[in-house]
Amino acid sequence: xxxxxxxxxxxxxxxxxxxxxxxxxxxxxxxxxxxxxxxxxxxxxxxxxxxxxxxxxxxxxxxxxxxxxxxxxxxxxxxxxxxxxxxxxxxxxxxxxxxxxxxxxxxxxxxxxxxxxxxxxxxxxxxxxxxxxxxxxxxxxxxxxxxxxxxxxxxxxxxxxxxxxxxxxxxxxxxxxxxxxxxxxxxxxxxxxxxxxxxxxxxxxxxxxxxxxxxxxxxxxxxxxxxxxxxxxxxxxxxxxxxxxxxxxxxxxxxxxxxxxxxxxxxxxxxxxxxxxxxxxxxxxxxxxxxxxxxxxxxxxxxxxxxxxxxxxxxxxxxxxxxxxxxxxxxxxxxxxxxxxxxxxxxxxxxxxxxxxxxxxxxxxxxxxxxxxxxxxxxxxxxxxxxxxxxxxxxxxxxxxxxxxxxxxxxxxxxxxxxxxxxxxxxxxxxxxxxxxxxxxxxxxxxxxxx
Numbered sequence: 156x157x158x159x160x161x162x163x164x165x166x167x168x169x170x171x172x173x174x175x176x177x178x179x180x181x182x183x184x185x186x187x188x189x190x191x192x193x194x195x196x197x198x199x200x201x202x203x204x205x206x207x208x209x210x211x212x213x214x215x216x217x218x219x220x221x222x223x224x225x226x227x228x229x230x231x232x233x234x235x236x237x238x239x240x241x242x243x244x245x246x247x248x249x250x251x252x253x254x255x256x257x258x259x260x261x262x263x264x265x266x267x268x269x270x271x272x273x274x275x276x277x278x279x280x281x282x283x284x285x286x287x288x289x290x291x292x293x294x295x296x297x298x299x300x301x302x303x304x305x306x307x308x309x310x311x312x313x314x315x316x317x318x319x320x321x322x323x324x325x326x327x328x329x330x331x332x333x334x335x336x337x338x339x340x341x342x343x344x345x346x347x348x349x350x351x352x353x354x355x356x357x358x359x360x361x362x363x364x365x366x367x368x369x370x371x372x373x374x375x376x377x378x379x380x381x382x383x384x385x386x387x388x389x390x391x392x393x394x395x396x397x398x399x400x401x402x403x404x405x406x407x408x409x410x411x412x413x414x415x416x417x418x419x420x421x422x423x424x425x426x427x428x429x430x431x432x433x434x435x436x437x438x439x440x441x442x443x444x445x446x447x448x449x450x451x452x453x454x455x456x457x458x459x460x461x462x463x464x465x466x467x468x469x470x471x472x473x474x475x476x477x478x479x480x481x482x483x484x485x486x487x488x489x490x491x492x493x494x495x496x497x498x499x500x501x502x503x504x505x506x507x508x509x510x511x512x513x514x515x516x517x518x519x520x521x522x523x524x525x526x527x528x529x530x531x532x533x534x535x536x537x538x539x540x541x542x543x544x545x546x547x548x549x550x551x552x553x554x555x556x557x558x559x560x561x562x563x564x565x566x567x568x569x570x571x572x573x574x575x576x577x578x579x580x581x582x583x584x585x586x587x588x589x590x591x592x593x594x595x596x597x598x599x600x601x602x603x604x605x606x
Contacts, residue, residue: 156216163196163211164227171196176230180237187241194258197234198265201597213268215367215597222269222593231270235278238262242285249289256296263303268596272309273575279304307445308599309573310483314438315595316588317543317569318362320581321561322355322435323395325551329356333522333554340548342584348400353584357401358435358562359591363393365458366439366594375440375454377419377461384462385410395586401558405430409462421464428465431529433458433472435559438566440472441479442598451476463526470504471526475563482570488537503527513538522553522560529556533563543568543577 162168167175171193174182179197182190195210199221204210213221221227238258242248248255259282267275279300283290290297327346328336342352350356364383372379386392388399388410405427412418421428437455444451455476456469463469474495481491496508507527512534520535521528536550543565550564551557569577574592582588 156220157199157211157214160196160199160211160213160217161220164221164224164230180230180233182237184241184244187237188245191254194261198231198262200261200264200268213265213597215370215594218268218593218597219590223589228270231266232274235262235266235274239278239281239285242282249286249292251292251295256293256299259296260299260303263300267303267308268593272304272312272596275308276304276306306485306573307483308596309575310485310570311442311445311599312574312592312595313543313569313572313577314479314483314566315362315366315442315569315598316574316577316582316585316591317547317565317567318435318438318562319355319359319565319588319591320569320577320585321547321550321563321565322358322558323353323585324547325557325559325561326350326354326356326401328551328554329401329556329558331554331557333517333552336554339551339557341580350396350400351586353586354395355586356395356558357387357399357403357406357432358559359395360387360393360399361432362436362439363591363594365436366442366598367393369439369443370594370597375457377457378417380458381410381413381419381461385414403427403430403432406432406462420460421462423464428463429467429526430463430465430524431468431471431526431556431559431563433461433463433468434475434526434529435562437472437475437563438479438570439595439598441476441483441566441570442595444476445480445483448477448480451480465526466501467503468526470501471530474498474500474504475530475566479566479570482567488567488571492534504530507531507534515539517553520553522550522555522557524556524559529560529563532560533567536560536564537567537571540568543572544581 163170169175172190179193195204199211199213201213203212263275263279323342324339327343330347344352364387368379368383388402391397391399405424409421440455441451444454452473455472459469459472477495478491515535520532522532532553537546540546540549546568547561547565550561553560
């Protein structure tokens, strides 16, 4: 964690051009214009600055600490209003090149990570309105502004947080045969692992491990991913309760092989190879690499091989990654399915794609641990409903491997409808929701353009 940022925000240290945090809100317009270092402290981002060697750099731990601090959120809101006041009273920034354009990029990116995509988008819309007719001269700057405020970020958060919501909804009825339990309508406690309401299992924990590895390494590093999986299994890292739950036999064997022998790919393990353990955690791949679908496709297969020696698992992961990329990029699900159908697939996956999944009836849908069945069930749940909530609840109520089926449906529906479409009750009730949201936004920031 950045000690300097913590001192600035928590201890009110005078680190922003010699100013304390609250003093930034009372700066004159002249000070606002001619002081330069303060903006980097008021709106930190994960990238270094070309305009100040003392600028703080936002790491994951610091971002999480700031995002979970209500006092920081209040300051960000107040500082955003102050910046808009400055822009409204001054007009010199309304030209093709101006240093305030870089500031605007920073504010949008920082707000999206540390506060919300909605506030970032609101700020961007206000900038456009203030610019008026001059906005057309700012095309180069707007290429960055529009990127950082893009609805893609909303859909990225939807895919990642949606995974966890589905996991938490399905966890209490996991292993329960369909029709043997009271229908799931919201979070509940209990289940085999006796989890509190809103807690999630191995699906989300492993997704967090994968996401953190992607962010810190700038890509997929199998050794680092497996090390993080081991820390989760052995120490409870990235869990919702402090204890790893839901670890399957296949995963235990693979992690043991890695610890003992350094194996970076799974060895064959009978029918366990075709389990859905790699599919359930897939979302971070698409969040990270959605701009390059072929790269996401290859990375999805590679991350599958770390734990599942199975062509079916690889293909399902690659297919889901491509679908998620298409959805994040704004394509409808039906269109995305037509795109993926053009690839060559093995028999199991091809059989799923060659049928009208949305027209299937529930009795045609299996919700056990077989990876192809999980993909089909998640697609059916999403295609046969019209909202995020409907999709994840339909998936969870299929029972059996309910948490994973709903986690995969949550990825699809979250990417389709966006984070902003998820009911607030499902966000508020989800354990560590802010951690999940912030992680998703840092994933994308790591590969975005930098002015």
